[in-house]
Amino acid sequence: MPIINRRPWDLPESAATPIDFVMNRRNIMCAGLGAIGAAALAGSAAADTPPAEAPPPGYEPAAMAYDPGRPLTPIKDSTTYNNFYEFGLDKDIWQAAQKLPVDPWSIQIEGMVSKPFTISFDDLMKKVKTDTRIYRHRCVETWAMTVPWTGFPLSQLISLAQPLASAKYIKFWTLEDDRTMTGLSVPFFPWPYREGLTMAEATNELAFIATGMYNQTIPKQDGAPLRLVTPWKYGFKSIKSIVKISFVDKQPETFWQTTSPSEYGFWANVNPAVPHPRWSQAHENLIGTDKVVPTQIYNGYGQWVAPIYAGMKQDRALFM
Ligand SMILES: Nc1nc2c(c(=O)[nH]1)N[C@H]1C(S)=C(S)[C@@H](COP(=O)(O)O)O[C@H]1N2
C-alpha cells in the first residue's frame, strides 16, 4: 500500500482502527515511557518499540502519522482543565458542566442558505463521514494541549447546509441555558457565546467539528455534543456546544471581540510575534507537563492555512 498524499494530521491506514493506534501509543506514554511513546506516535525511526502492526511497503516514518511534535495530553488533563465560561470563569468547571443538557440536541441552520432547516444531532451524524485528527490546541492564555479528536470536517456540514453564493461568513452560537449555565448570570459578558469564520476558513480542510475525544464521546466540559476545532487559531475560536449556524454576508461579531475589542479580534490566528496587550505569545505551556515550548505561527499549520490570508494586510488584527 503506497503511502502518498497523506496529510500529516491524518492517521495511518495501517492502523486497523485509527484511534486504537493512538490509544496504544498513549498507553505507552501513560506507562511512564514518555519519550518512547512520543517517538512511536510520531512514527520516528528512533523508537525503541516496533509499531504494533507491520509497516506497509513503502513505509515512510515521517508520513506515517501527523507528528504534533509532542505527546498527546493525558485525557485526565484535557478533560479537567477547561475554558467554558457558561459554567464559570475557572478552569475546573468540568463537574458543573455535567448539567449541560445534550439529549435531545438539534442544530438550526439559517441565513443565506437555499432552505433553512433544523437537524437533530443524531440525524446529522447519519449524514457525515467521521474521521480522526490529532491537533495541537493553543489557548490565547498561553497554555496548549494535544488532542485526538473524532468528528467530521466542517465542510461536510456546509455542504448539507447549501449556502448561497452570496454567503461570505459562517456564524455559530452556543446553547444559552439559564437553568444549567450558572455563568450566564455574569452580566459583563455578551451571552450567548458566538463565533465566526470566513467561508474560505470554514471550508479549509483543517476546520473540524469534533464530536469525540480519545475515542470517546466528547465530554460535556469540552463542548458536547459538537464543537468547532480550528487548530491554527487561538482556542477561543473553537466554539463549544453549537446550537445554531447562520450564513451571512457581514463579518460576525464574536463573544471575545465584543467583550474586549482591544485584546481579541475576529481573526485570532496564532502568531508568536504578536503579543497580547497584557502578555507575550512567544511561548506556551503544555498542560499536564512542566514543559514550555516556542509557539509557532498559525500554530504550525501555516502550510495549509497561510494561503487564505495571502492577499490580506499582515497586521496585528490578523493575529489577535
Ligand atoms: N461556548 C464556549 N465555547 C468556548 C469557550 C467558552 O467559554 N464557551 N472557551 C473557548 C476557549 S478560550 C478555549 S481555549 C477552548 C477550550 O476548549 P477545551 O476546554 O476543550 O480545551 O474552548 C473555546 N470555546
Ligand SMILES: [Mo]
Ligand atoms: Mo482560550
